Amino acid sequence: MEKVFMFFKKKKSLPQLVWKFVRANYFISIIAVIILFVGLIAAYKLLSSEDEYIYAKIKISQGLWWANTAKPAVWMVDAIKKGDVEVSLSGKPMIEVLEVRNYPWWSSDEYVVYIDAKIKVSKNKKTDTYSFKRVTIGVGSPIDLELPSVQTSGTIIEMSEKPFLKNKLIKNITFVKKWAEPWEFDAIQVGDTYNNGEEDVFEILDKKIANAQAEYMPKLGYNYPTYSESKVHITVTAKVLVREENNNIIFGEDQILRLGKGLNLATNKYAFTDYFISDIQ
Structure with missing residues (x-):
């Protein structure tokens, strides 16, 4: 019985053990505190920030707008569906297809395809630019679409903070x-x-x-x-x-x-x- 009492008397509490570790490894402890602090700030911004969306007209193409690449075939036209939504890992909508328009390309079996999309972005208020998937986007920039039914790319030809008007x-x-x-x-x-x-x-x-x-x-x-x-x-x-x-x-x-x-x-x-x-x- 006396041995058991002496064991618990010698055994230190958890706060004491932590403090001992911090004193012995203060450099590692400082790094751990910094990482924890940054993580808490990032989590707070992620949970408290409001989603920001813009509207974009996208011409379906391969890469940059000036590259002379093949136009979409009919199977690609059929694969892109109005209402398709690309979601993030957290389940939030990243891209929503609002309209899909296609036109035949000079008596060929290829098409020129345009979509109107609602895109979740981050805005840099200092430069007045938008980022999508941590990449700056604007008119003329390429954009990748990972929709449920198709994966493709395109070029942004117009952007707006409000839905596009049909001035036809x-x-x-x-x-x-x-x-x-x-x-x-x-x-x-x-x-x-x-x-x-x-x-x-x-x-x-x-x-x-x-x-x-x-x-x-x-x-x-x-x-x-x-x-x-x-x-x-x-x-x-x-x-x-x-x-x-x-x-x-x-x-x-x-x-x-x-x-x-x-x-x-x-x-x-x-x-x-x-x-x-x-x-x-």
């Missing part, structure tokens, strides 16, 4: 094609439309045809006869959803429409190749 209007655009094949006129259907995934942005209102004649000479010389091939001139008028910005008429986010310029348009039934704008009303 309808223009009647007339465009023509010279020396076209007769079957092309038959393939164009009045009333045919194109939907960009959110709304109808193009509808054919009228079409006209004029006969043309193309003559060819098989070989150079004076004694070789020429032969002719049936050709037509096609004129199409369509209702196009556009926006006006800085005296420019813009279709599909970044395609400027002006007289004499080629037109990148298509419907589900016909791709308008080698057409040029002749009138804008």
Whole structure:
């Protein structure tokens, strides 16, 4: 019994043991206190800070905007869904897809894809810049999207602290094609439309045809006869959803429409190749 009493008498309490360790290892103790203090401050900021969100228009692409890379294929267009949300490890929304718009790329099987997104950011009030995943972002900067159904990247083309306004209007655009094949006129259907995934942005209102004649000479010389091939001139008028910005008429986010310029348009039934704008009303 006396031995047990002496054991507890010699045994020091926990605070005494801690104090003894601190005195013997004061340098390690100072580092531990600093780490604990920084951790408490970081945890307080994380728990007490309010989430800050901005709105961004993103053009889906590979890397930097000036790089000439492949456009998304139809399977990528189908994979990006309106309402998709990327969440952080804590379960907070990082990116929410608000809209998805796509346009065919010059009679190919590729598309130009744009999304409107709500992004959780951190704002540096001194420099008035935003950071996403600890990387500074702005117009022209790349951004990675890790959505539930797809992982892709894009370029930010516009940013706003408020939801984007839909300042769009309808223009009647007339465009023509010279020396076209007769079957092309038959393939164009009045009333045919194109939907960009959110709304109808193009509808054919009228079409006209004029006969043309193309003559060819098989070989150079004076004694070789020429032969002719049936050709037509096609004129199409369509209702196009556009926006006006800085005296420019813009279709599909970044395609400027002006007289004499080629037109990148298509419907589900016909791709308008080698057409040029002749009138804008």
